[in-house]
Amino acid sequence: MKAQKEKGVGMSGGSYRPIEDYAIIGDCHSAALIGTNGSIDWTCFPRFDSHSVFARILDFKNGGFFQVGPAYSTNVSRSYLPKTNILLTRFKTSQGEALLTDFMPLFEEEEEEEEEGKGGFSRIVRVVEGVSGEVDFKLTLAPKFLYGKQGVSPQLLSGGYQVLFQHEKQGLRLLSDAAIKTKGIEAECFFTIKKNEKQTFLLEYFQEKSSIDNLETTDCDHMLEKTQTYFEQWSKKCPQQGKYRPHIIRSSLALKLLTYRPSGAFVAAPTTSLPEKIGGSRNWDYRYTWLRDASLTMEALFRSGHDKEAKEFLEWVCEKAKVGHQDLRIVYGLNGERDLKEKTLTHLEGYEKSAPVRIGNGAYLQKQLDTYGEILDSVDIARKMGIDKESHLWRDFHALVDWVCDNWTLPDKGIWEVRGEPRQFVHSKVMAWVALDRGICAVEELDLPAANLEKWKEERDKIYQEVNEKGWNEEVGAFTQSYGSSNLDAAALRMALVRFMPPTHPRIVSTVERITEELCQDGLVYRYKPEETDDGFKEPEAAFAICSFWLIENLALQGRQEEAQQLMDKNLNFLNDVGLLSEEIEVGTGKMLGNFPQAFSHIGVIRAAIALVNASMKGSRNPFNNSDFIT
Structure with missing residues (x-):
């Protein structure tokens, strides 16, 4: 892809993105649309036809979103990891270059049944890796439940490395490698990524708080490996040359x-x-x-x-x-x-x-x-x-x-x-x-x-x-x-x-x-x-x-x-x-x-x-x- 210019996450302004600016990730239960700016602007949990938790694509100011991106202007290019639905977004600034990997874990069905028993599904993994120099990033998590109707105040856990958004029984939990702060009905964190460094973020949806699994961000490496293998094996079945x-x-x-x-x-x-x-x-x-x-x-x-x-x-x-x-x-x-x-x-x-x-x-x-x-x-x-x-x-x-x-x-x-x-x-x-x-x-x-x-x-x-x-x-x-x-x-x-x-x-x-x-x-x-x-x-x-x-x-x-x-x-x-x-x-x-x-x-x-x-x-x-x- 020819690189395009993006405003930084920390810069003012913003408007609806062209529909063609979006890519999709999913787990065959639901899906998420991600813009070239690293913002997830549409997701429904736990099913495709459930109420949305992110709907900025339908209401820019009030729909809710989950953005990870450089704090300042950047050139962006992206692709899927070949023969998978794992999205790779490359951000290049004047100070350095970083790679954002986005996916929703998807395993073979027998493994998925195990995950379901643990309260699994409805997870989004976002990994930022340094390629060269250093890049300042900002993460903003601003869910709105019930198709943008309901924002909720977040609750910090684990010394600021987890945050919980709960509406009635359902909610979202974010596990982070970087310290999180709350701001009204949003959570945010700032971090600098350098060459060969990595920051991982795991977002989970739950229908009952008691069903939240005991996961760590380190588990995401295994999820990525399994998801990549699943899609690559699936794509091999294509007979056309x-x-x-x-x-x-x-x-x-x-x-x-x-x-x-x-x-x-x-x-x-x-x-x-x-x-x-x-x-x-x-x-x-x-x-x-x-x-x-x-x-x-x-x-x-x-x-x-x-x-x-x-x-x-x-x-x-x-x-x-x-x-x-x-x-x-x-x-x-x-x-x-x-x-x-x-x-x-x-x-x-x-x-x-x-x-x-x-x-x-x-x-x-x-x-x-x-x-x-x-x-x-x-x-x-x-x-x-x-x-x-x-x-x-x-x-x-x-x-x-x-x-x-x-x-x-x-x-x-x-x-x-x-x-x-x-x-x-x-x-x-x-x-x-x-x-x-x-x-x-x-x-x-x-x-x-x-x-x-x-x-x-x-x-x-x-x-x-x-x-x-x-x-x-x-x-x-x-x-x-x-x-x-x-x-x-x-x-x-x-x-x-x-x-x-x-x-x-x-x-x-x-x-x-x-x-x-x-x-x-x-x-x-x-x-x-x-x-x-x-x-x-x-x-x-x-x-x-x-x-x-x-x-x-x-x-x-x-x-x-x-x-x-x-x-x-x-x-x-x-x-x-x-x-x-x-x-x-x-x-x-x-x-x-x-x-x-x-x-x-x-x-x-x-x-x-x-x-x-x-x-x-x-x-x-x-x-x-x-x-x-x-x-």
Whole structure:
């Protein structure tokens, strides 16, 4: 990374940081966002969807933060320790250079169970090491519980080398190698780090004071070693080679941090209410498990060599989401919670004053037909690639196929969760076709019982015919957003990717061309034109990152490899310095918008990279993009 200038921690002033200035660390229970200035500005404990303890990213003055950084102006560069989620931030001042290492301890599951018995999890380790000369540092710990509502007075312990912040039964404890002082509702310490010296800080969250473990900062060396080994061994599973291997590994590592290990669920993002437009109101809570996003996450992790996470998610779907019932939610809590009532936090001003700040998500009440197709496509991939060798999952999903067969004609809210009226979205119909098609394939290939098989086939063929009759607009020369509409929608780029039609079918080629002409600008693809779509807002928005990668996949599948390669390289330039992406990218500035880091976006990176690798392998067969299309 090119070094950037940062004000010192001790200097006055401050404001919201660009979203791309953040990096993530995590332990597959929760996560923390850390700015280039060494400030942790977002963390929820003990789960992704718990109340925040640091929320400065949503309210700079009142949200709470935990900063470790030089006291004076410095040049900053950073990276992850290769093939890990351990963050390294290098500070260089006129007097010297120092390295800040940040991580949340993550071990193998059997070791984690031991830690849980000791009251473990929810720890952040921060280590400052001197590289050359000497650097003056300041640490400020200023938590605010309950999404910034509650500050508490700290209590010094152990002669000033521990500090406790407690709100009711829960709280935070900081263990420090340097002496700590209190100042109002904050704790701080000043120290000078010289070459080969080290200062370690261990922050622990507790739900009961009695559960605090008897740890010392010296235990952090062991935690670092174990965490590094865990991530390095995990990253080795990636089978892809070549130019894009580092991007596949980094995006896979980002997805790994969005895994909730206790249940196997995936969150769409670890944040809430980072706006899709500065000053706009498209601000949503993404700290939940969308079946669509999670199914695609499962597929992306499987493609990058991580079948364990894929299997755990499939088990979560069966056991927690009750997908065998027709009352399928599109989004669940991390343990399968069904009630995600949406609320507004009026006491937080929002990122760059982009209100409202929301928790919960009202989309849990929506019906979205495409979700059924995403789930069944994922189970189909799992079956074909050996995860579900005994095919018990397909027996569990049988009722789901029946439901789609009987209800695919219903209007819905679509993949983009519009807050306007339900419509006959083309993408939703295509994914209903996918649900039936994958069910039919499973029954026929595995010789499973299916009383309604012939009806499944009949309805699948009806969907195919209807989409071609009502979803295709001859005047526009493309499959459009909904029946009878002339509006383009980037979701149509998925039609070839889910094998509804071959990628070289004239209608697919024409649709790709029209989307490129109308929705693509500077290599970035918009979802649709908000001014033409009743999505309930009529606000402009930035380009949607995953849509650009869908376009790249289509070009690769059409044999337009040079175009796909150029577009891929251009989009990879929008990743931040540590390889992360938000939900949206502002055209013209490259500024990141929306929740961060976003699973959807990193799914796009992995899929597009693999599509390009497959396209370059002459005569190779991609098991995820076979040529057995309906014609």
